[in-house]
Amino acid sequence: MKIAITGGAGFIGSGLALELQKDHEILIIDKMSSNELLDNGNLECFGHFKNLLDFDGELYVGDIRDEKTLQKIKNFKPDVIFHKAAISDTTVYNQNKILTTNLNTFKDFIELSIDINAKLIYASSASVYGNQPSPQKVGVEDPKNPYAFSKLMMDKIARKYYDKAHLVGLRYFNVYGKGEFYKN
Incomplete structure (x- = not known):
């Protein structure tokens, strides 16, 4: 199977790539960390070569907002795309930056x-629930920041394509482990 992983040099994406490469051909797409x-x-991007x-x-360094990056994935012809790339910092309040990166590209x-x-298969987030009491329920979301809002809007778009595409959204809660250090 051929698999493309956006954000594949990041914390979750790199762990996924390292595990899946045992049995599959993998293309990683990542913007890679810089001084931005x-x-x-x-930091704007957490992709790190040490991961x-x-x-x-194959590693392709590119921005998910760039048509050349989408064309690279299209030419690779993956069976599965794991879309992990995003601005994932919940303390960023530049709505334009978050929404153009996370939502528009989705x-x-x-x-x-x-x-x-x-x-x-895309990364959503438990942050869409905000401060809702446990147990959280789909349909009872209350995002508290632009990141959480972008993920909720991604979920809503995914629902509109339910009968046209094979989509899975994973609402990650707190994740940690090897490679997390590079999140700075």
């Missing part, structure tokens, strides 16, 4: 997955 900072002073020291597949990935007949 967000409005809160934190990929044991990676044997529809492009849905359309790409339909076009190439690939499954799309």
Whole structure:
């Protein structure tokens, strides 16, 4: 199976790539960490080469907002796209930056997955629930920041494509482990 992983040099994406490369051909798409900072002073991108020291597949350094990056994935013809790339910092309040990166590109990935007949598994977030009491319930969301709002809107778009695409959204709660250090 051929698998593309956006955000594949990040914390979750790199762990996924390292595990899946044992049995599959992997293409990682990542912007990679640089000195670019967000409005809160934190790094814009957490992709780090040290997360990929044991990676044997193909790495493409590109931005998910760039048409060339989408074309690279299309040409690779994956069976599955794991879409993990996003601005994931919950303390960023630049709504334009968060929504153009996380939300606007998501529809492009849905359309790409339909076009190439690939499954799309994307990262949503438990942050969509805000301060709702446990147990949280789908349909009772209350996002408290632009990141959480972007993920809720992605989920709503995914529902609209339910009968046209094979989509799975994973609402991650707190994740931690090897490679988390590079999140700075």
